[in-house]
Amino acid sequence: MTDLVIIGGGPAGMSAAISAYENGIKDIVILERDDELGGILRQCIHNGFGLHKFKEELTGPEYAHRYAKKVRDLGINVKLNTMVLDITKDKRVIATNSQEGVFEIQARAIILAMGCRERAKGALNIAGSRPSGIYSAGTAQKLVNVKGYLPGKEIVILGSGDIGLIMARRMTLEGACVKAVCELMPYSSGLARNIEQCLNDFNIPLRLSHTVVELHGRERLEGVTIARVDENRRPIKESYEFIPCDTLLLSCGLIPENELTKGIGAELSSVTNGSVVDQNRETTVSGVFSCGNVLHVHDLVDYVSEEAEIAGKGASEYIKGINKKGASIGITVDGKIRYTVPQIITEKKDVTVYLRVNNVYKNVKINVYDKDRLVLSKKKLKVAPAEMEAVKLSASMLEGVESLKFVLEEEK
Amino acid sequence: MYDVVIIGAGVVGGMIARELSFYNLKICLLEKENDVAMGATKANSAIVHAGFDAKVGSLKAKLNVRGSQMMPQVAKDLGVKYINNGSLVVGFNEEDEKTLESLKERGEANGVEGLKILNREEILKIEPNIGKGVTCGLYAPSGAIICPYDLAVSAIGNAMDNGAELRCNFEVTQIKDLGSHYILRSQDKEISARYIVNCAGIYSDKIAKMVGDDTFCVHPRRGEYLLLDKECGDIISHTIFVTPSKMGKGILVSPTVDGNLLLGPTAVDTEDKGDKSTTVEFFESILDIGRKSVDSIPANKTITSFCGLRSVGSTGDFIINSPVKRYVNVAAIESPGLSSAPAIAEYTCQLLTSIGLSLVKKENPITKRKSMHHFREATLEEKNQMIRENPSYGKIICRCEGVTEGEILDAIRRNPRPTDLDGIKRRTRAQMGRCQGGFCSPYVIELLSRELNIPYEKITKFGGESYVIAKETKK
Incomplete structure (x- = not known):
């Protein structure tokens, strides 16, 4: 026993482990499938990490190193090159590695911190041929930053997610020519600072409301046809344009990797593709917690670390048998606000609720609301799908509340 | 000098090579692509048909029924995944029901056993997610599913274990008859052989013309498919066809042996033998068509789409004959070609004997092959034993499909040896899951580069110019 x-040794898993340790739980094991701790940060060699958490600008590996060092210093048990194959409802974790073969650990509590994967080409239904030269942006990032190989020389990027923007700059710095970044939506899904620093600073055109409609080339990619899309995101025939290129990078969204979570039977949200959780990040299966990008996709790693601290503390209380639960306040949204995390509040204490909107709104x-009563109102000059918002609810606000509804109201 | 040269390393050429490799013959399999199973074999419906479609008395009917009977044993011997899931042709009205009745009669005349017409209630008992408009169905208990490239790779591997040779990137451009034997040329390479078997798929008419046979032609028929996530694999358990009409056999919905859900194919005739592109029209219509026969096919669960080219012959039947001496055509092997493949191999060997090839059985031919999936199919105890002996079985490379480094190394070191990323994919399923190689392809490139001792920049996706890396960043 x-x-x-903790499943996953990326930023979420490491931060959760440290938090649980500091809250009195010493018998911890982190299972990590790669050969080092750090997760996706290991390939994010650009800077901009840690501004909130450490008030300084770190690279991904530096940010990861701070946590990895602490995990090591605390003596927390880590199994590397270890892949979890299955988790049962009674919290048995089945995993495999080269030293121990296929083995099983009975856990008192589990923290899910598996991260996410990129939406692949196959899911995008792009017509045309099937040549080489099509990569998800993260795969290209791994090839360039970790393996030291440039996948191509003339690049088109579909999707303006942050990894795509970062890779536009990265490929340019390695001598490739990035011809365009196409974004299906009329706004970018990446952070504003990345659009400035990764595209504008390098004169890389961002083509909003554009998509790739066809791939060309029978062996290596020879070009793509792009098109402008109408308000229903349908390509406009008259706008078809051929761009010669040997590489297409896809940055079209991240999907939390919850295949294991389904095995445990935890309820998943069809909006976040992550678990439904309470303020401690506990899933609908008691003693199973979730944090980081496997719970919902974050834009900043600093927030991942923060969320994992909450999950680590929650798990430590669960293991110690502390149960302060005395409420069941469900949170619903209006659609303009796509989702909140947590989705349910089970303890009347100060809670920060994170949320994401479905479009760009100003003022x-x-x-x-608690039914018709306005509990809290927060003004924002601008909200956008790319940037997560936080709303702080105090314990006193939750008094007498049965359910909450989050509504985005536009000023007339 | 080879006794027999087989042109085309698809499932048909592969099964013939395997059959011939049991005899004392020097055999060579020629393939124009960088790997085996690169034509229609890698992109088809993966179905072992019961045999009620083909016209009574045709070669298709005869070889389909025989092939389908042989398939379970062949799959077992070669360690290929085969599931006898049964098939269902569904109908939506009285006219369809009449068509199903005549299909049943035809099937019985062809020798298909156990055919039964079911009403909606009976169908719902075995397929609860059947489409709302389905009123009747023809049930064929002998219908099955198989992995076609697994079958081809394994058959060719088995043939090679018996001494057959494989030469990839050998596109036959000229054949010369020297009376006692043939010379086959490909650019600056040439080989000689006493007998030729033409299994060149959509190019088989081109090969036939090289020996002076212009009695037939084949043209490609495009077939687009959609493959859905394993989450959707259990929506149905049978292969669901729709009642054939003048417009063709229609779109089928089927589970695959690996647990995905497959929808397709379209049927569009074309002239272009290299056009395997998918179309916007297909993506727009396929789900709606599939949902007529099967309810609740979810959107947004596509993991890939692809197009295959079937070789449609000018005679309407398989063309298996010997128009000139010491030469055999095995052409126009469209559907039910996969189902018929074992029987085609048997039939072709008989034909070769009848035109003078003497077949003397080897003393101890290898007829079985260790499955490419032996690790994943092992028990927990066996797995742990294998990991102790070879720790690379404990290292997962492809997380979506759970493929280990050990399995990839096995594939690289085994006949027929893959040299490109897609070759690894077809043999191990690494890069074939829901992330489509996003995480594991850099590792697979590394393993190929290391094992084959070729630089990263020379690794391709599927041969030719399909390079995956432009250059090293620090060079």
């Missing part, structure tokens, strides 16, 4: 099994209020 192990008190706490809005995020209003929180």
Whole structure:
């Protein structure tokens, strides 16, 4: 029996482990499939990490190193090159590695911190041929930053997610020519600072409301046809344009990797593709917690670390048998606000609720209602899908509340 | 000098090579692509048809029924995944029901056993997710599913274990008859052989013309498919066809042996033998068509789409004959070609004997092959034993499909040896899951580069110019 099994040794897993340790749980094991701790940060060699958390600008590996060092210093048990194959409803974790073969750990509590994967080409239904030269942006990042190989020389990027923007700059710095970044939506899904620093600073055109409609080339990619899309995101025939290129990078969204979570039977949200959780990041299966990008996709790693601290503390209380739960306040949204995390509040204490909107809005209020009663109103000059918002609810606000509704109200 | 040269290393050429490799013959399999199973074999419906479609008395009917009977044993011997899931042709009205009745009669005349017409209630008992408009169905208990490239790779591997040779990137451009034997040329390479078997798929008419046979032609028929996530694999358990009409056999919905859900194919005739592109029209219509026969096919669960080219012959039947001496055509092997493949191999060997090839059985031919999936199919105890002996079985490379480094190394070191990324994919399923190689392809490139001792920049996706890396960043 192990008190706490943490699946994934990226920023979420490491931060959760440290938090649980500092809250009194020493019997912890982190299971990591790669050969080092750090997760995707290991390939994010650009800077901009840690501004909130450490008030300084770190690269991904530097940010990861701070946590990895702490995990090591605390003596937390880590199994590297270890892949979890299955988790059962009674919290047995089945994993495999080269030293121990296929083995099983009975856990008291589990923290899910598996991260996410990129939406692949196959899911995008792009017509045309099937040549080489099509990569997800993260795969290209791994090839360039970790393996030291440039996948191509003339690049088109589909999707303006942050990894795509970062890779536009990265490929340019390695001598490739990035011809365009196409974004299906009329706004970018990446952070504003990345558009400035990664595209504008290098004169890389961002083509909003554009998509790739066809791939050309029978062996290596020889070009793509792009098109402008109408308000229903349908390509406009008259706008077809051929761009010669040997590489297409896809940055079309991240999907939390919850295949294991399904095995445990935890309820998943069809909006976030992550678990439904309470304020401690506990899933609908008691003693199973979730944090980081496997819970919902974050834009900043600093927030991942923060969320994992909450999950680590929650798991430590669960293991110690502390149960302060005395409420069941469900949170619903209006659609303009796509989702909140947590989706349910089970303890009347100060809770920060994170949320994401479905479009770019200016001069809005995020209003929180208990039925018709306005509990809280927060003004924002601008909200956008790319940037996560946070709303702080105090314990006193939750008094007498049965359910909450988050509504985005546009000022007339 | 080879006794027999087989042109085309698809499932048909592969099964013939395997059959011939049991005899004392020097055999060579020629393939114009960088790997085996690169034509229609890698992009088809993966179905072992029961045999009620083909016209009574045709070669298609005869070889389909025989092939389908042989398939379970062949699959077992070669360690290829085969599931006898049964098939269902569904109908939507009285006219369809009449068509199903005549299909049943035809099937019985062809020798298909166990055919049965079911009403909607009976169908719902075995397929609860059947489409709302389905009123009747023809049930064929002998229908099955198989992995076609697994079958081809394994058959060719088995043939090679018996001494057959494989030469990839050998596109036959000229054949010369020297009376006692043939010379086959490909650019600056040439080989000689006493007998030729033409299994060149959509190019088989071109090969036939090289020996002076212009009695037939084949043209490609495009077939687009959609493959859905394993999450959707259990929506149905049978292969669901729709009642054939003048417009063709229609779109089928089927589970695959690996647990995905497959929808397709379209049927569009073309002249271009290299056009395997998918179309916007296909993406726009396929789900709606599939949902007529099967309810609740989810959107947004596509993991890939592809197009295959079937070789449609000018005679309407398989063309298996010997128009000139010491030469055999095995051409126009469209559907049910995969189902018929074992029987085609048997039939072709008989034909070769009848035109003078003497077949003397080897003393101890290898007829079985260790499955490419032996590790994943092992028990927990066996797995742990294998990991102790070879720790690379404990290292997962492809997380979506759970493929280990050990399995990839096995594939690289085994006949027929893959030299490109897609070759690894077809043999191990690494890069074939929901992330489509996003995480594992850099590792697979590394393993190929290391094992084959070729630089990263020379690794391709599927041969030719399909390079995956432009250059090293620090060079």
